[in-house]
Amino acid sequence: MSATEDAGDHGHGGHLPAVEDFPRGFGEASWWPFVTAIGGSGIYVGAALFLLAARGGFGIGMGTAAAVSIGSIGLFVFGILGWLYHGFVASFWQRHKSEQSESKLVWGMYAFLGSEIATFSAGFIYFFFIQAGGLGEIPDVFGSLVIFNTLLLIASSFVLHFSEVALRNGNRKRFVTLLGATLLMGIIFIGGQVYEYYEFLAVKNFTPAAIAGGEVIYSNPFASAFYALTGLHGLHVTLGAVLLGIVFVRGLRGQYSAERHVSVKTAALYWHFVDVVWIFLVAAIYIGATAL
Amino acid sequence: MGLSGELALTLLTGVLVLIVFALATRFDDWRTYTPLAGGGALGGETGYGHDEKPGGIVRWLTTVDHKDIGILYGVYAIVAFAWGGLAVMLMRFELATPAMDVLASVGGRAFYNQLLTSHGITMLFLFGTPILAAFSNYFIPLLIGADDMAFPRINAIAFWLLPPGAILIWAGFFLAPFFDGIAASMTSWTMYPPQAVAQTAAGQDAMSYEYAGRVIASSEIDTAALNAGTDLMLLGLHLTGVSATMGAINFIATIFTERGSDVGWDKLDIFSWTILTQSALILFSFPLLGSAIVMLLLDRNFATGFFAVEGGGTILYQHLFWFFGHPEVYILVLPPMGIISYVLPRFSGRKLFGFKFVVYSTLAIGVLSFGVWAHHMFASGIDPRLRAGFMAVSLAIAIPSAVKTFNWITTMWNGNIRLTTPMLFCIGFIANFIIGGVTGVFLAAVPVDLILHDTYYVVGHFHYVIMGAIAFAVFAGVYYWFPIVSGRMYQRTLGKAHFWTTMVGTNLTFFAMILLGYGGMPRRYATYNGVTAEGIIGYFTNLHVIATVGAFILLVGQIIWLVNMVQSWLEGPVVGPDPWNLKEDGLPSREFDWHADRIETTLADGGEPAEDEPMTDGGEPVDADDDAAGDE
Numbered sequence: 001m002s003a004t005e006d007a008g009d010h011g012h013g014g015h016l017p018a019v020e021d022f023p024r025g026f027g028e029a030s031w032w033p034f035v036t037a038i039g040g041s042g043i044y045v046g047a048a049l050f051l052l053a054a055r056g057g058f059g060i061g062m063g064t065a066a067a068v069s070i071g072s073i074g075l076f077v078f079g080i081l082g083w084l085y086h087g088f089v090a091s092f093w094q095r096h097k098s099e100q101s102e103s104k105l106v107w108g109m110y111a112f113l114g115s116e117i118a119t120f121s122a123g124f125i126y127f128f129f130i131q132a133g134g135l136g137e138i139p140d141v142f143g144s145l146v147i148f149n150t151l152l153l154i155a156s157s158f159v160l161h162f163s164e165v166a167l168r169n170g171n172r173k174r175f176v177t178l179l180g181a182t183l184l185m186g187i188i189f190i191g192g193q194v195y196e197y198y199e200f201l202a203v204k205n206f207t208p209a210a211i212a213g214g215e216v217i218y219s220n221p222f223a224s225a226f227y228a229l230t231g232l233h234g235l236h237v238t239l240g241a242v243l244l245g246i247v248f249v250r251g252l253r254g255q256y257s258a259e260r261h262v263s264v265k266t267a268a269l270y271w272h273f274v275d276v277v278w279i280f281l282v283a284a285i286y287i288g289a290t291a292l
Numbered sequence: 293m294g295l296s297g298e299l300a301l302t303l304l305t306g307v308l309v310l311i312v313f314a315l316a317t318r319f320d321d322w323r324t325y326t327p328l329a330g331g332g333a334l335g336g337e338t339g340y341g342h343d344e345k346p347g348g349i350v351r352w353l354t355t356v357d358h359k360d361i362g363i364l365y366g367v368y369a370i371v372a373f374a375w376g377g378l379a380v381m382l383m384r385f386e387l388a389t390p391a392m393d394v395l396a397s398v399g400g401r402a403f404y405n406q407l408l409t410s411h412g413i414t415m416l417f418l419f420g421t422p423i424l425a426a427f428s429n430y431f432i433p434l435l436i437g438a439d440d441m442a443f444p445r446i447n448a449i450a451f452w453l454l455p456p457g458a459i460l461i462w463a464g465f466f467l468a469p470f471f472d473g474i475a476a477s478m479t480s481w482t483m484y485p486p487q488a489v490a491q492t493a494a495g496q497d498a499m500s501y502e503y504a505g506r507v508i509a510s511s512e513i514d515t516a517a518l519n520a521g522t523d524l525m526l527l528g529l530h531l532t533g534v535s536a537t538m539g540a541i542n543f544i545a546t547i548f549t550e551r552g553s554d555v556g557w558d559k560l561d562i563f564s565w566t567i568l569t570q571s572a573l574i575l576f577s578f579p580l581l582g583s584a585i586v587m588l589l590l591d592r593n594f595a596t597g598f599f600a601v602e603g604g605g606t607i608l609y610q611h612l613f614w615f616f617g618h619p620e621v622y623i624l625v626l627p628p629m630g631i632i633s634y635v636l637p638r639f640s641g642r643k644l645f646g647f648k649f650v651v652y653s654t655l656a657i658g659v660l661s662f663g664v665w666a667h668h669m670f671a672s673g674i675d676p677r678l679r680a681g682f683m684a685v686s687l688a689i690a691i692p693s694a695v696k697t698f699n700w701i702t703t704m705w706n707g708n709i710r711l712t713t714p715m716l717f718c719i720g721f722i723a724n725f726i727i728g729g730v731t732g733v734f735l736a737a738v739p740v741d742l743i744l745h746d747t748y749y750v751v752g753h754f755h756y757v758i759m760g761a762i763a764f765a766v767f768a769g770v771y772y773w774f775p776i777v778s779g780r781m782y783q784r785t786l787g788k789a790h791f792w793t794t795m796v797g798t799n800l801t802f803f804a805m806i807l808l809g810y811g812g813m814p815r816r817y818a819t820y821n822g823v824t825a826e827g828i829i830g831y832f833t834n835l836h837v838i839a840t841v842g843a844f845i846l847l848v849g850q851i852i853w854l855v856n857m858v859q860s861w862l863e864g865p866v867v868g869p870d871p872w873n874l875k876e877d878g879l880p881s882r883e884f885d886w887h888a889d890r891i892e893t894t895l896a897d898g899g900e901p902a903e904d905e906p907m908t909d910g911g912e913p914v915d916a917d918d919d920a921a922g923d924e
Contacts (some may be wrong), residue, residue, distance in 0.1 A: 027344035029354040037452030104442040104549040111541040115579045122583030209595035221603035
């Protein structure tokens with residue numbers, strides 16, 4: 001009976017989830033989740049303090065809010081890195097390769113991407129909702145920069161794919177090079193987006209709302225959709241670049257092999273997903289809004 | 293908002309906690325059990341616990357064991373249940389009379405609205421979802437033969453996001469006594485704009501101003517006057533949504549990949565099926581709510597116009613909210629249905645009738661639940677053709693629910709029924725769910741809904757489901773699995789008293805509400821002394837008094853439950869390997885097999901002083917439980 005084995009295994013530490021961890025020596029204890037959660041919650045508390053400071057009258061300054069936010073982000077990142085290190089990195093070669101642990105990571109990523117569809121869909125629904133009622137006069141958002149960025153992102157997905165293929169074929173050098181190239185392309189894409197934001201916000205004065213003399217003017221509902229969706233996507237590309245960056249560093253340090261590359265696969269899945277979302281976004285927002 | 297009022301409320305809460313505490317301690321000196329020291333007797337696994345976990349409070353902060361995290365979820369949910377319950381008790385006392393009296397000194401109608409909002413949000417997000425996560429965390433890995441969850445650390449992170457989430461959600465109550473510009477949110481749990489975008493701390497509209505004695509609507513928002521309590525609540529809600537999504541991802545990965553080699557899809561138990569479906573619903577609905585909440589926050593603080601008239605308008609918000617909100621109903625009800633489908637057969641002496649069809653109906657509900665959301669918006673003026681479509685799907689979703697109900701009844705038919713406390717709650721579930729379900733079918737019909745919309749009929753309907761069904765299933769699960777989690781047996785007399793008070797209280801309270809709705813009493817009102825129609829004020833008052841009496845009976849019942857749980861956990865009789873005599877009926881289950889193994893392993897390891905004679909003590913009290921069904 002497997003239940004017996006289950007109970008028995010606990011006695012020998014065969015299947016304990018956190019053998020390699022902080023505090024060391026226990027099998028089912030880890031400080032990282034708690035640290036990460038406190039850091040993550042602290043970001044929300046920081047946002048709350050920021051809003052309270054903006055309202056005034058609570059004796060909270062922007063400095064406090066900023067300090068709490070930055071501290072929390074630091075704690076959050078520290079927790080995530082500690083968890084990554086003990087959970088995946090530290091004993092990479094000692095752990096037994098198991099099909100089960102690989103498929104759970106892949107399934108976890110698929111499920112996460114499912115939730116991402118829902119996150120993005122709210123923004124798309126807003127856009128289609130206002131589009132049905134007529135967008136009114138909108139600036140020309142579609143241009144050569146968008147075409148360049150789109151081609152770059154699509155190309156990066158292909159490069160990443162060939163990087164994975166190289167790893168599976170045992171060509172580590174090619175794997176690391178192509179992964180680095182993907183990362184670089186991602187960073188250039190983000191740079192392009194930042195430049196576009198600068199252009200729109202500072203030069204063309206294309207903003208969702210203007211506050212003039214205490215009066216709020218909803219200048220452009222389309223701008224809300226534009227910045228919400230491109231901003232959300234930009235955050236996702238950034239997160240994707242961070243994930244690829246972690247994989248890249250681990251690759252440089254000699255981890256991964258033709259048989260062991262599940263985190264390359266999950267990070268790549270995420271990158272491809274972000275790429276597909278961008279294509280939808282270009283079709284809907286950039287082309288759909290101006291051409292249709 | 294008086295400071296004294298806030299203090300009075302805090303005092304009242306404190307007194308109630310003290311009463312419960314005093315009642316619990318009267319039974320014995322419970323300090324001898326030192327639940328948090330030395331590896332923790334609280335989890336009931338001292339036998340090997342200290343090998344893998346540090347001792348004391350550190351164990352609970354660092355644990356990645358799904359069983360410990362399940363217990364943490366449970367304790368958290370009970371605290372939230374108490375908060376939401378006490379909030380609604382104050383509301384019920386206020387409603388016992390037509391005029392504003394009980395809450396008059398505490399802030400009047402504004403305070404009533406704060407309680408209303410907090411009650412809804414707390415019960416749905418901080419009690420409902422976490423208490424189900426308590427069951428699924430503890431039992432899913434045991435039921436599917438897994439060592440732990442797929443991602444034990446993510447599991448722990450998901451839990452630890454919840455307490456800060458609750459603090460943010462409740463923060464308005466905590467800060468209101470100290471600052472003028474903040475109060476608990478008064479948006480009700482649906483948070484509809486423009487109210488949710490432009491409400492001040494005094495409950496006024498920040499988008500209008502008074503000029504020469506007249507209120508003038510304006511497109512400007514006086515952002516400095518907005519109630520910061522709503523912002524904090526929205527942030528807290530987003531945080532709990534992130535937590536729920538992480539949990540859902542974890543359960544999907546666990547059930548897909550961590551099943552034991554002998555647990556194929558055909559052998560998967562019914563509770564795991566419902567949790568899998570629930571997780572899929574969470575996956576596609578909670579993130580959408582998260583995005584809608586962020587849009588609300590941006591509208592409030594950065595002058596975007598997502599839900600302004602110039603943008604998507606309030607109808608867009610309602611679409612987004614209910615696209616989350618209706619699946620949320622099934623997120624809350626599917627796992628309880630799974631618990632009923634799992635527990636009921638064990639005390640009927642029969643296997644679940646039509647297991648496959650119960651699974652199919654679960655999946656059908658999961659799919660259909662995304663196609664019914666606009667039935668919450670029938671009265672909002674949306675296109676009638678759209679309404680007809682949503683009416684059809686909403687009526688259709690009653691079919692899989694009815695399939696389940698008939699399967700439960702036929703499982704009991706000719707069965708060897710043992711009326712233990714969990715079984716009583718299962719039967720109570722079915723009875724209440726039938727009333728809650730049938731009233732829902734009426735609401736799904738557009739013409740009926742247009743009459744009953746926003747009346748107490750709706751409140752009665754969904755409370756029959758949420759309190760009468762979901763909470764009943766939760767209690768059934770708590771009693772059924774109490775021997776595994778605590779290693780002890782609860783007091784059966786108190787358990788039965790809890791059931792009967794809860795059953796009577798639920799039906800008194802919520803049936804009165806259905807009648808109130810037929811009479812036309814609108815929901816969300818703190819007073820009804822403005823009603824002038826002859827005779828109707830007396831009708832309203834009488835029914836409100838009945839509902840308040842029912843609510844008080846419910847409160848008494850839940851205090852009995854809490855006392856029973858605490859006292860039995862500390863000093864109830866230690867149970868044996870098969871406390872429910874499941875083997876006798878040929879209905880063994882994996883989690884009780886695991887429980888029996890644990891007792892064996894503990895004994896082999898040298899045992900523990902507290903469990904001198906677990907084998908002889910075990911079967912007895914449970915056998916006695918059968919006496920209740922003496923006529924079988």
